[in-house]
Amino acid sequence: MDGMIFNVERFAIHDGPGIRTVVFLKGCPLRCAWCSNPESQRPERELFHSGKKCLGGVVCGICAAACPNGAVVNAAGVLTFRRELCVACGTCAALCPSRALEMQGRVRSSGDVLQELLADEPFYRNSGGGVTLSGGEPLLQAEFAAELLERCRALHLHTCVETAGHVPWHKLALAAPHVKEFLYDVKLLDSARHRAGTGVGSELILENLKRLSREFPHIPITVRTPVIPGFNDSEEDIGAIARFLAPLESVKGYDLLAYHSFGAAKYRALGRDYGMDETVRIPAERLSRLREIARLEQYR
Ligand SMILES: C[S@@+](CC[C@H](N)C(=O)[O-])C[C@H]1O[C@@H](n2cnc3c(N)ncnc32)[C@H](O)[C@@H]1O
Ligand code: SF4
Ligand code: SF4
Numbered sequence: 511m512d513g514m515i516f517n518v519e520r521f522a523i524h525d526g527p528g529i530r531t532v533v534f535l536k537g538c539p540l541r542c543a544w545c546s547n548p549e550s551q552r553p554e555r556e557l558f559h560s561g562k563k564c565l566g567g568v569v570c571g572i573c574a575a576a577c578p579n580g581a582v583v584n585a586a587g588v589l590t591f592r593r594e595l596c597v598a599c600g601t602c603a604a605l606c607p608s609r610a611l612e613m614q615g616r617v618r619s620s621g622d623v624l625q626e627l628l629a630d631e632p633f634y635r636n637s638g639g640g641v642t643l644s645g646g647e648p649l650l651q652a653e654f655a656a657e658l659l660e661r662c663r664a665l666h667l668h669t670c671v672e673t674a675g676h677v678p679w680h681k682l683a684l685a686a687p688h689v690k691e692f693l694y695d696v697k698l699l700d701s702a703r704h705r706a707g708t709g710v711g712s713e714l715i716l717e718n719l720k721r722l723s724r725e726f727p728h729i730p731i732t733v734r735t736p737v738i739p740g741f742n743d744s745e746e747d748i749g750a751i752a753r754f755l756a757p758l759e760s761v762k763g764y765d766l767l768a769y770h771s772f773g774a775a776k777y778r779a780l781g782r783d784y785g786m787d788e789t790v791r792i793p794a795e796r797l798s799r800l801r802e803i804a805r806l807e808q809y810r
């Protein structure tokens with residue numbers, strides 16, 4: 511079966527135990543304003559243009575001359591992308607001499623991806639690592655994800671799934687039997703504020719987490735919350751999440767991730783605006799305090 515993938519990252523160490531290879535699937539039902547992978551959000555292929563790498567319309571302009579749809583305009587050396595005309599054919603990216611243009615998203619078969627994953631099998635074995643499916647929301651492409659995970663398990667590779675949990679239950683249930691560990695985001699309990707920050711309410715995410723814990727109690731879940739300034743960085747919000755998690759027995763850990771703006775340049779490359787302040791940070795003392803609150807609330 512084929513899936514739409516936008517990246518395969520080797521030697522990852524933050525996406526489950528040990529050394530891992532992370533397969534990033536394209537498409538996400540959320541639109542988190544801070545998302546560090548904006549290229550993951552839309553399900554279709556997209557054109558990525560790095561202004562830093564581009565030679566410019568005066569010395570180059572090959573893309574504008576090559577586009578069959580007039581989606582790149584070169585006006586006296588100034589390039590403009592008319593993305594509404596782009597059909598993501600990839601002609602310009604194939605010709606770009608500086609790799610300033612890249613297509614994000616490629617259809618690949620599970621067998622083809624599996625071959626790539628197997629290249630790092632000795633690293634998984636020696637480090638207690640394995641394969642992680644991420645995104646985007648990897649469970650949107652549940653049939654493909656389940657097939658790839660099942661093939662990994664058949665070869666005794668450890669499997670993790672990083673999910674935001676906002677998918678119909680049957681998609682989660684399809685993949686779960688082939689997952690050794692879940693990394694599950696709970697961003698905020700309050701549904702209206704969750705919707706304001708991510709585009710969707712929190713109900714389905716929380717319901718799926720409880721049901722996952724109930725129906726697949728043997729699969730350990732690490733819950734993660736990205737701590738985002740002005741969205742969920744209060745002691746009340748983090749404490750409320752920790753209290754919600756406390757009775758769920760398969761939740762074996764709760765991690766807080768500090769907000770970062772590493773994805774900001776990617777928004778520009780996709781012709782989109784980054785909706786967050788790039789300079790704002792969560793101070794280390796604040797994060798420590800929130801971690802302390804989470805620990806106290808969870809084990810109260
Ligand atoms: C890119 S997401 C992919 C999985 C899934 N879409 C999700 O959100 O859980 C992987 C992790 O990165 C976190 N993340 C995304 N953008 C972030 C940012 N700007 N700062 C900190 N963590 C971020 C997410 O909250 C999630 O825990
Ligand atoms: S082909 Fe590439 S380097 Fe040349 S102008 Fe277009 S984006 Fe820039
Ligand atoms: S991907 Fe195709 S349609 Fe889009 S700008 Fe490039 S050549 Fe034009």
Ligand code: SF4
Pocket residue numbers: 538539540541542544545546547550551645646647674708
């Ligand atoms: S759920 Fe994850 S991939 Fe989707 S928009 Fe939010 S951070 Fe990005």
